Amino acid sequence: MREAVFYCEICGKPVPLDADYCSSCGNVFKGVRCPVCSFTGDPKLFLNGCPSCGYLHKDGKRKEKPQGRGRTSDSVRRVPPWFIPVISIGLIVIIVIFVISLLQS
Numbered sequence: 072m073r074e075a076v077f078y079c080e081i082c083g084k085p086v087p088l089d090a091d092y093c094s095s096c097g098n099v100f101k102g103v104r105c106p107v108c109s110f111t112g113d114p115k116l117f118l119n120g121c122p123s124c125g126y127l128h129k130d131g132k133r134k135e136k137p138q139g140r141g142r143t144s145d146s147v148r149r150v151p152p153w154f155i156p157v158i159s160i161g162l163i164v165i166i167v168i169f170v171i172s173l174l175q176s
Contacts, residue, residue: 077090077103077114077117079093079095079096079098079100080098080104081093081096081098082095082096082098084096086100088114088115089114102114103116103117105117105121105123105124105126106126107121107124107126108121108123108124108126110122110123110124
């Protein structure tokens, strides 16, 4: 029986079934997501293919997602984890400067 191969959705490198994070890019895994139907679940559910749509790599290699109409959740770029705190601090600084300038006039 062929072993399941899992790939990091961020960098595309193969990762072991029991990995909690990608050793290549550091992405933390919360579950496995099917590249076709986006079903997410425990890695053990995917050993014989996606439990939702049945998608399975027959050759054991990463395949391109089928071209469909419209946007899927995979086509949306994720915001880096540092982005929201940096923007929040920047907005707070701008608001403080604005309030100080109002009080001085």
